[in-house]
Amino acid sequence: MVRVIGFLVGLVFAGVLLISLISGVATNLSSPPAPLASEEFHKSPKPLHLASDGPFGKFDRRQLQRGFQVYSEVCSACHSLKLVSFGELKQLGYNDAEIKKIASDWKTQVPSINPDTGEASTRKALPSDNFPSPFANETAARAANNNALPPDLSLITKAREGGAPYVYSILTGFQAQPAELLKKFPDAKTPQNLHYNPYFANLNIAMPPPLTTAGQVTYADGTPATVDQMAKDVAAFLVWTAEPNLESRHAVGLSVVIFLLIGTVFGYLAYRQIWQDAKRAVRVTGALEPENQAKSRRAKVKQGVAG
């Protein structure tokens, strides 16, 4: 009974799937899906190699400081960094006095209340504060950016497929729309207030090119600030904001792996030792004697079992 019902259920499901398949194929043949500009002209991120890559990767602190400089002088005009606190900058190599100064000099203040009247006000940031957002709320952010919302950057290298190379490619990927694209897709012209960028999913990004000229930022360490350099540095910085524990993760991982390797080797040796006698006990009958093996092989061949 179970098998009869099962048989019918199986055939019904397979039948409906067959109908779905045929109707799907028929639809695609009669009206094949139109090619999309965003499929044909989209590019995968450019390769980017950072010091933090790989199982032994460590942050390049000078690069992180440069990246932070780019963030604070350029990106932070629109993008928040809500999950990161000023105090965490210590990991970048700043000392307490520097961090205190960075916090209190930050261009946006922290929402607070007036201690006398209780009215809403703002105060200077402290090292224990997270980075204050450039806009009071989403509506304000959209109002200032042609209804586009600049995403928070704290986790951006984990929140976008492609990670840091994606961020780097977006920052350096602004270009004129290729003539070939317009010829093939006349309707796909980049709308006003959007900017063509082949690394962005739908090719047109609301963010205007943020890094435009060499020397836009004057690096404290004297590194020439080319657009490419600035994009790399800020991508490296955003790897740190998304994964501040990356170095301890790599270090702890190494010791755990070594520990488990040793455990595996000793465990395996113990296993061999324990099983040695058990295996010998089975062999008392002499199955492994060449004569018996040959006999068994002949028997197998005779029965057609030999593989």
Added chain:
Amino acid sequence: MSFSWAKPYEPKHPVMKWVDERLPLPRLVYGAIGGGYPVPRNLNYFWNFGVLAGIFLTVQIVTGIVLAMHYTASTDGAFNSVNQLIMRDVNAGWLLRYAHMNGASFFFIVTYIHIFRGLYYGSYKAPRELVWMLGLVIYFLMMATAFMGYVLPWGQMSYWGAQVITGFFSAFPIVGEPIRIWLLGGYAPDQAALTRFFSLHYLLPFVIAGVVILHIWALHIPGSSNPTGVDVKDEKDTLPFHPFYTAKDGWFAAAFLLIYCLVTFYAPNYLGHSDNYIPANPLATPAEIVPEWYFWPFYAILRSFTFDFILPAKLWGVLAMFSSILLLFFLPWLDKSPVRSGSYRPVFKRFFWLLVVDVIVLGWAGGGAPTPFRNAIGQISAAYYFLHFLVILPLVSRFEVPLPLPNSISESVLHGEAAEAAPVGAGKTRGGSIATASAH
């Protein structure tokens, strides 16, 4: 518990003797996973995955309990409690979270290997039907737990995954929508849904642990199956669980945990989706909504029904998806071949490997954006999935001529003596006589 030669517990230390007379807990443990549980001596490494699943359940419960100490189940606070508090501020919080995230994936990897081992070696057959069915209950509970756990960080995929999965219920006419609203505690996933998902996500692992105990209890009545599928006959066929299988499980667990740790420490987000690092936004649908990888085959089955044949396509998809798991409960009665092990079933063996490929293809079809090509492949492989279990397997078990079985486990260990020892011609008859041949 299972065989007459199972060594009884003999406490040596007076304290243990004292305890054993009053509460025979040491006796229970000794008989379950100690020297008192005789196990077939010929188990291969696929038999290690049950113990590994237990290890990963433990990893999940331990890391999960500590994570719950720092997690906030509120729509405003959940994302930050995970991504700021736990990942940055809690001591080793990043380790706990990555271990839990990847622990879920590895729990499923281990469980899938365990299930496919059961499928190949016929572990679902008499007298182990209840072991198999309890295992499926565990699997089902795991899926519910994993789904609800994925909602907790309240990222984009959390939110939209919850939206899609609870949306299954609305496929059922009339009662579906009220049930969906009742389950969610609202019209869309919100605070009520998040809090109850957290509560259930904390509860279900302990229910799983309970069913695991039943699963092992039911297993210990007939004892473990083995790669030949031949019943244990005498003491020569078995070895005590401890020290033989504790040693074998021990080194293999360390080796497997090594792989788990490599992923956890060096590619912790590889198995996840980047969109879940974006806070949930009910107003912005992600470009594509995909579940975690371990649900991809089922997601492919769900999506494969695209034609309203009498019933709406969505209802077909939901029914098929639930059936795809439900039908496994009937497997012991669908596959009537008395030969357990796939190694002695030449036709079954081919279809088994075809099923493995089919499920992997289904996973591929469910894990990506639905292009026409991917849909077509998904539909073909979904159809094969149902045909395999409901049509092919019953037919194969009826018409297949199995290979001769070894007379006993210890003979099969004797490197080829088995075939010689089998009665001539035994392999040529129908399954029934094989079972008799192997039973006597």
